[in-house]
Amino acid sequence: MRARRRWLVATATAATLVLGGCAAVSDTSDISTSGAAPATREVPDGTGVWDADTVHEISVEVDDDAVAAMVDTYQETGEKDWIEATVTIDGETYDRVGLRLKGNSSLRGVTDDADPTELPWLLRLDEFVEGQSVDGSRELVVRSNSSATALNEAVALDLLAEAGLASEHAVASSFSVNGADARLRLVVQNLDEDWEAENFAGEGLLYKAEAGGDWSYRGDDPDAYTDVFDQETGEDDLTPLISFLDFVNTSSDEDFAAELPDRLDIASFARYLAFEELVDNFDDIDGPGNNSYLRYDVATGAFTVVAWDHNLAFGGSPGGGPGGGFPGGGDGERPEGMPTDRPTELPSGMPDGMRPGGGGPGGGSNVLVERFTAVDEWADLVEDAKADLAAELYDSGYAEEVLDRWSALLTEQAGDLVDAATVQEEADAIRSSIAG
Known part of the structure; x- marks a missing residue:
């Protein structure tokens, strides 16, 4: 547990x-x-879409031309336009979801042939449909990471919470766009009104x-x-x-x-x-x-x-x-x-x-x-x-427990997205950092 x-x-x-x-x-x-x-x-720990004990399934259907135009606009102006998408989260489909690029250095040099399944995204369920949300959340951030597992960010966010500082719920996901092969992506809360109300009185x-x-x-x-x-x-x-x-x-x-x-x-x-x-x-x-x-x-x-x-x-x-x-x-x-x-x-x-x-x-x-x-x-x-x-x-062993929990989740539930050897290799790298 x-x-x-x-x-x-x-x-x-x-x-x-x-x-x-x-x-x-x-x-x-x-x-x-x-x-x-x-x-x-x-x-408390997240529930529903923010239940970190499961790998969630998120698929996006969006017009390819709209994505291409969005990327072009970003390349030319730096602006991140919203476009409409149909998003299915753990079997529940949401229409007219707002979709836009999310990030800065992670988008540096992005090209027209970038795979949408790999890009960093912000999903806003109520951008075009008032009141639309999933388990009380209106925004989800699909994070970029140069590792295969994103274990480093997942572990860091749990440790940030344990440190007594405001953090975000984070979950592993099987993420795909327009029927492409799914990729393992970390999804986190965006710092919006929902997040603020949860963290501050x-x-x-x-x-x-x-x-x-x-x-x-x-x-x-x-x-x-x-x-x-x-x-x-x-x-x-x-x-x-x-x-x-x-x-x-x-x-x-x-x-x-x-x-x-x-x-x-x-x-x-x-x-x-x-x-x-x-x-x-x-x-x-x-x-x-x-x-x-x-x-x-x-x-x-x-x-x-x-x-x-x-x-x-x-x-x-x-x-x-x-x-x-x-x-x-x-x-x-x-x-x-x-x-x-x-x-x-x-x-x-x-x-x-x-x-x-x-x-x-x-x-x-x-x-x-x-x-x-x-x-x-x-x-x-x-x-x-x-x-x-x-x-x-670190000395208490808490970080090791967090790392082991995330590693076990990916090994047991995400074997089709990342092989066990890679999970072990990347976990060991973090473990070495923790050990100092």
């Missing part, structure tokens, strides 16, 4: 971390190791950092942030986000240290940074993909950094690379028509002197991360959290 996810309430997480570190006092302010904590919810606004953007302050005109952050939930309002970016970029060191705990969930952010380092995911908030969300809690007036995109966890490579995505796994081949290059160029149109939030290839240039870790007490908090997580997730 699948081990139950243990989601920690943010206030409890904060208390644990505060006890693990010591607050230091500067000449001008108390440096707090605690901060505003949002009203998070305890999330109270009113909030969710902002997604765009891959081509950065975390610079661009003034108080919301239009200046159009290609930088995208609001995912709530009534359109960038005011809290703009105010936060203004503070992060322009505050003095003294004010930053004194006031950030009132503006950000310090404890969970430290734990987030520690977690991403522990699972060796370079493509996080300060990686080349600028992967992160900011969730604003209306009641507390504070933000929480929310993790997103773990298909490069445990040393995964966007270009496949040796071992098909992470050391030792798979055959290293990418599907025909899919990109094989790691991003090497910074987005155009950046402010002078600024790098994107991810800092370009290799990351390391997010202004919030840089200023946060420049405060000794908070840098120590990250190190304390890393030690705590290593004990909780």
Whole structure:
């Protein structure tokens, strides 16, 4: 039976971390190791389409010409148009489902002859049919991964949940488009209104950092942030986000240290940074993909950094690379028509002197991360959290249990999609990373 996810309430997480570190006092302010904590919810294991104990069947029927036009539009403009599709999920058919490309580096260099069964997709059941959903969910993300099993992301998401941080339900699927041979694909929740309501209590606004953007302050005109952050939930309002970016970029060191705990969930952010380092995911908030969300809690007036995109966890490579995505796994081949290059160029149109939030290839240039870790007490908090997580997730044997469960699922239920030897090889690569 699948081990139950243990989601920690943010206030409890904060208390644990505060006890693990010591607050230091500067000449001008108390440096707090605690901060505003949002009203998070305890999330049980998924059911229905999110039951992770089974390999789900998802098939898509869509007009080939519509797909070709969609790819052409993306190649020419970068826009991701919605098209209509008929989608069957575990035997239940849904008409007029919204279908569009999902991803950034995973779509880099995508060609007209790309196999639709291999592309990364966002399925939105209610895009054209109001109220349409599956087991309470309206959106499903079909993830890309340069490994054959996507075990690295599946394991990372379960560990993220166990770490007490907001994660997504993830399931293995047999996925096909227009009757092509099915492929093993990991399907996860999209961070939308349904996800937010499941993970957080109270009113909030969710902002997604765009891959081509950065975390610079661009003034108080919301239009200046159009290609930088995208609001995912709530009534359109960038005011809290703009105010936060203004503070992060322009505050003095003294004010930053004194006031950030009132503006950000310090404890969970430290734990987030520690977690991403522990699972060796370079493509996080300060990686080349600028992967992160900011969730604003209306009641507390504070933000929480929310993790997103773990298909490069445990040393995964966007270009496949040796071992098909992470050391030792798979055959290293990418599907025909899919990109094989790691991003090497910074987005155009950046402010002078600024790098994107991810800092370009290799990351390391997010202004919030840089200023946060420049405060000794908070840098120590990250190190304390890393030690705590290593004990909780790795030394305890929990990560091994998660890996074994996912491996057994694929071996027992997905033998027609991936051979047992590949599952074992890729699992062993992750096991070596866990063992350190």
